[in-house]
Amino acid sequence: MADSTERTFAEPNEEIMRATHRALRNYGYADLTIKRIAEEYGKSTAAVHYYYETKDDLLVAFLDYLLGQFVDSIEDVETADPERRLELLLDELLVEPGENQDLLVAVLEMRSQTPFEEAFRERFHRNDEYIRDMLEAVIDRGIDEGVFDDVDADHVSRVLMTIVDGSHSRAVVQGETDPLSAGRRAADEFTTAVLLDDQ
Amino acid sequence: MADSTERTFAEPNEEIMRATHRALRNYGYADLTIKRIAEEYGKSTAAVHYYYETKDDLLVAFLDYLLGQFVDSIEDVETADPERRLELLLDELLVEPGENQDLLVAVLEMRSQTPFEEAFRERFHRNDEYIRDMLEAVIDRGIDEGVFDDVDADHVSRVLMTIVDGSHSRAVVQGETDPLSAGRRAADEFTTAVLLDDQ
Numbered sequence: 053m054a055d056s057t058e059r060t061f062a063e064p065n066e067e068i069m070r071a072t073h074r075a076l077r078n079y080g081y082a083d084l085t086i087k088r089i090a091e092e093y094g095k096s097t098a099a100v101h102y103y104y105e106t107k108d109d110l111l112v113a114f115l116d117y118l119l120g121q122f123v124d125s126i127e128d129v130e131t132a133d134p135e136r137r138l139e140l141l142l143d144e145l146l147v148e149p150g151e152n153q154d155l156l157v158a159v160l161e162m163r164s165q166t167p168f169e170e171a172f173r174e175r176f177h178r179n180d181e182y183i184r185d186m187l188e189a190v191i192d193r194g195i196d197e198g199v200f201d202d203v204d205a206d207h208v209s210r211v212l213m214t215i216v217d218g219s220h221s222r223a224v225v226q227g228e229t230d231p232l233s234a235g236r237r238a239a240d241e242f243t244t245a246v247l248l249d250d251q
Numbered sequence: 252m253a254d255s256t257e258r259t260f261a262e263p264n265e266e267i268m269r270a271t272h273r274a275l276r277n278y279g280y281a282d283l284t285i286k287r288i289a290e291e292y293g294k295s296t297a298a299v300h301y302y303y304e305t306k307d308d309l310l311v312a313f314l315d316y317l318l319g320q321f322v323d324s325i326e327d328v329e330t331a332d333p334e335r336r337l338e339l340l341l342d343e344l345l346v347e348p349g350e351n352q353d354l355l356v357a358v359l360e361m362r363s364q365t366p367f368e369e370a371f372r373e374r375f376h377r378n379d380e381y382i383r384d385m386l387e388a389v390i391d392r393g394i395d396e397g398v399f400d401d402v403d404a405d406h407v408s409r410v411l412m413t414i415v416d417g418s419h420s421r422a423v424v425q426g427e428t429d430p431l432s433a434g435r436r437a438a439d440e441f442t443t444a445v446l447l448d449d450q
Contacts, residue, residue, distance in 0.1 A: 080367060157366050164363040166424045167356050168279060176424045211437040214430065215410075218417025225365045225375045231413065238410040238441075245444030 065103045068093055069117040072110060077154040081161035086110070108171055111162065115175040118155070119182060126186065134194030138243065141187060145216045146236040150229035160224045184209040191247065200247040208246060215239050264302045267292055268316040271309060276353040280360035285309070307370055310361065314374040317354070318381060325385065333393030337442065340386060344415045345435040349428035359423045383408040390446065399446040407445060414438050 071092035072084075079088055086107055090097040104110035122144065129140045149156055166173040187209040194200030219235025270291035271283075278287055285306055289296040303309035321343065328339045348355055365372040386408040393399030418434025 082364075082367070157363070160359075160420075161363040163420060163424050164356070164359040165281075167426065168281070173424065173426070180421075180424070207433065207436070210430075210433045211414075211440070214414055214417035214421060214434050214437055216417070217420045218413035218415070221359075221362060221416045221420050222379075222413060225362050225372065225379070227366065227372070231409075234406065234409045235413050237406070238413055241410070241445065242437075242441060245448075246440065249444075 064113050064117045064120070068100060068103055068110070069114060072114050073155070076158040081158050084111075108169065112171045112175055115159075115162065115172070115179065118159070119179045122183070134190050134197060134199055137190045138187070138194070141190065142212070142236060142239045142243075145183070145212075146219055146232050146239060149220060149223070150232050153223065153227075153229070156220050156224050160221060180213060184213055187212055194247065199251065201250045203246055208243070211242060212239055215242065263312050263316045263319070267299060267302055267309070268313060271313050272354070275357040280357050283310075307368065311370045311374055314358075314361065314371070314378065317358070318378045321382070333389050333396060333398055336389045337386070337393070340389065341411070341435060341438045341442075344382070344411075345418055345431050345438060348419060349422070349431050352422065352426075352428070355419050355423050359420060379412060383412055386411055393446065398450065400449045402445055407442070410441060411438055414441070 068089065071089050071094075074092045075084055075088045078092075079085075084107070086097050086100050089110070090100045093100060100110070104113060125144055125148070126141065129137060129144075131137050131140070162169075162172050163176060166176055184206075188205045191200060191203070191205040191208055195202055195205065215235050215238050219231045219238075222231035222235075223229055267288065270288050270293075273291045274283055274288045277291075278284075283306070285296050285299050288309065289299045292299060299309070303312060324343055324347070325340065328336060328343075330336050330339070361368075361371050362375060365375055383405075387404045390399060390402070390404040390407055394401055394404065414434050414437050418430045418437075421430035421434075422428055
């Protein structure tokens, strides 16, 4: 299915993606079926299968869709100031997800399946790399402009993603958004300590 | 089953716990059955059910067992020096787990099920609280002895657990131990920045 993967990455079926989101919210990952997604979509399972051959194909497209939404929200962040831009990226990663606790749950379930689902693993890797690249770019720009210390930007981006992934995991287990606030504060403390130490 | 829960927490059946660990390693959480655990145990399913009525009872006992193993390894840490003790706690949380990648996988699967499994959630909460209390105690002792800055020890312990949970989640998704090394380094950087800033 190389063709359809290509097509769905370029242009996911928005309505099916939104139906998948609703079905995940209502049933969770473990009880998700194409039938339930089709019900939310308001069409037949055949109509879903026309776009996505298997449930896994659909979920991989859904992971792409989530990254796409994140990228869209980031592109709205128009400031060129590295400090401000880093703040806004961290807000998108650690504050916004509090609005969609059910997505955090579904994504953690998919993350836990990566050892058994090659396609999920590949997507999580790529998405992680994409977001780390964005973080690294803004840190590098800050270093170039002399507003950040000359740090190992690759390592700092990994630490920030570790705080993000840990906060998301803890928010799921605790069933509340406090871990996101603690993570947001930790990200600030960490970046202040390593990026602004000599400033 | 309040009685047997009481009993198994106090004294888990070691052989069944080790059999559960092997079965998790071989089949993963999703394909774990009492039958497979019984095969690893070398006895009948009835022999397993004698101790644990349901698979969930057994897995809750397994989470207790894992905490017990962690506590045992911590009790071997005999130094009273707060800085050294904090280092060793972080090693137990971020270096040792690299030896048991399969356990990280199984635990992440169980964490992802907490929204649907009340008993798991309760155990993860308690275990998290227990480990945070240990971290907080060593930080408070360091503050009392004047070797650490006067920080919010509760918050610092939450940040360290966020780094731990994030590193574990990332190690599962990446299928390697690099995220544990990055997390161990991040924990050092964070504690140095916040605990030793005025020292």
